[in-house]
Amino acid sequence: MQWRGRRQSDNIEDRRGMSSGGGGGGFRLPTGGRGGGIGIGGLVVILLISWALGINPLTLLSGGDISGDGGGTQQTTGTRPQGQSSDETTAFVRTVLAETEDTWTKIFSASNETYEKPTLVLFGGQVRSACGTASAASGPFYCPVDRKVYLDTDFFRELDKRFGASGDFAQAYVIAHEVGHHVQNLTGVLPEFNRQRQSMGETEANKMSVKVELQADCYAGIWGKSTQQKGILEAGDLEEALNAAHQIGDDTLQKKSQGYVVPDSFNHGTSAQRAEWFKRGFQSGRLEDCDTFSADI
Numbered sequence: 001m002q003w004r005g006r007r008q009s010d011n012i013e014d015r016r017g018m019s020s021g022g023g024g025g026g027f028r029l030p031t032g033g034r035g036g037g038i039g040i041g042g043l044v045v046i047l048l049i050s051w052a053l054g055i056n057p058l059t060l061l062s063g064g065d066i067s068g069d070g071g072g073t074q075q076t077t078g079t080r081p082q083g084q085s086s087d088e089t090t091a092f093v094r095t096v097l098a099e100t101e102d103t104w105t106k107i108f109s110a111s112n113e114t115y116e117k118p119t120l121v122l123f124g125g126q127v128r129s130a131c132g133t134a135s136a137a138s139g140p141f142y143c144p145v146d147r148k149v150y151l152d153t154d155f156f157r158e159l160d161k162r163f164g165a166s167g168d169f170a171q172a173y174v175i176a177h178e179v180g181h182h183v184q185n186l187t188g189v190l191p192e193f194n195r196q197r198q199s200m201g202e203t204e205a206n207k208m209s210v211k212v213e214l215q216a217d218c219y220a221g222i223w224g225k226s227t228q229q230k231g232i233l234e235a236g237d238l239e240e241a242l243n244a245a246h247q248i249g250d251d252t253l254q255k256k257s258q259g260y261v262v263p264d265s266f267n268h269g270t271s272a273q274r275a276e277w278f279k280r281g282f283q284s285g286r287l288e289d290c291d292t293f294s295a296d297i
Contacts, residue, residue: 001168001169001172001227001232001233001234001237002231002232002233002234003092003095003096003099003168003172003232004091004095006095006098006099006232007095007098007102008091008094008095008097008098009094009095009097009098009101009117009120011097011101011117011118011119011120012090012093012094012097012119012120012121012122013119013120013121013122013148014090014122015121015122015123015124015127016122016123016124017124089153089156090122090153092168092171092172093120093122093151093153093175096171096172096175096176097120097175097179099172099223099226099227099232100175100176100179100223101115101117102226103222103223103226103227104179104183104223105117106226107222107287115186116147116186118142118147118148118149118179118182119146119147119148119149120148120149120150120151120175121148121149121150121151122151122152122153123136123150123151123152124136124152124154125152127150127152129141129143129145129146129148129150130143130145130146130148131143131144131145131146134150136152136154136155139155139158140152140155140174140175140178141178142178142179142181142182142185144181144182144185144190144191144194147182147185149175149178149179149181149182151174151175151178155174156171156174159171159174159244163244163247163248164243164247165240165243165244165247165248166240167236167237167240167243167244168237168240169224169233169237169238169240169241170240170241170243170244172227172241173220173224173240173241173244173245173278174244176219176220176223176224177216177217177219177220178216179219179220179223180215180216180217180218180219180220180223181212181216183216183219184212184215184216184219189212189215190212193208193209193212196208203264206264206265206266206267207297209267209268210266210267210268210269210273210297211292211293211295211297212292213267213268213269213274214268214269214273214274214277214292214297215277215290215291215292215293217245217269217274217277217278217281218277218278218280218281218289218290218292219281219287219290220241220278220281221241221277221278221279221280221281221282221283221290222281222282222284222285222286222287222290223281224238224241224278224281224282225281225282225283225284225285226285228282229285238282241278241282242275242278242279245271245274245275245278246271246272246274246275247271248268248271248274249268249269249270249271249272249273249274249275250265250266250267250268250269250270250271251263251266251270251271252270252271269297273297277290277292
């Protein structure tokens with residue numbers, strides 16, 4: 001991925017080295033931790049070893065708490081000064097976030113709507129959000145209450161070493177997926193899911209969560225299509241993203257952690273589904289082709 005030398009987003013909060021506390025949830029990537037992810041609910045699925053997948057919109061990628069009702073008012077002890085990043089990883093995150101901003105601003109503008117850009121919070125170890133407190137073990141997540149994406153960049157190493165998903169475009173896919181949850185929040189998908197899940201049983205809520213997560217994967221694919229059109233992608237980038245989607249599928253994670261799968265507990269989708277919906281968005285680049293709620297999933 002040819003990301004160096006491109007615009008970097010200023011919508012970053014660097015809380016690394018800051019102390020925080022609290023409790024809560026959000027929408028996450030299934031990584032084997034419990035906590036906030038997409039920030040839509042609080043459904044949990046056992047993933048890797050002692051990791052548990054939270055069933056909220058965020059859980060799609062990082063597996064965490066889908067509730068998004070918020071865990072109380074959160075305050076940080078401070079953030080580092082903003083400005084251009086001083087290390088390559090931060091520069092990469094800023095650049096990918098900027099690319100998502102450009103992509104979704106253009107798409108929203110085509111419908112005469114304004115895209116409200118999310119803030120991405122970099123943290124280390126533990127972080128407090130409006131959806132509650134989460135640890136790095138939970139993986140990246142989106143909190144719909146404060147409209148922020150949370151990322152411990154050490155997760156990129158986990159993505160490579162623990163999940164076998166290497167490459168910068170695999171990392172970019174993770175960020176784009178969480179931003180996809182932000183798009184869902186802006187369009188009303190997450191609020192509606194959070195409303196409906198109040199009257200759902202766990203199995204039914206899990207099925208709905210899968211649709212939310214797969215749509216975020218499809219939205220990540222739309223962003224990927226945009227980068228391809230700009231000539232940013234390099235040979236092998238698409239394969240990196242598809243491999244990442246495969247490695248964090250519910251079935252693959254459960255097989256690794258317990259040797260068998262429990263379909264009713266899936267809340268992000270199978271490896272095949274995640275790769276399929278990312279590819280669908282990548283191939284078409286159209287929002288209408290990401291309607292997971294009308295699909296037979």
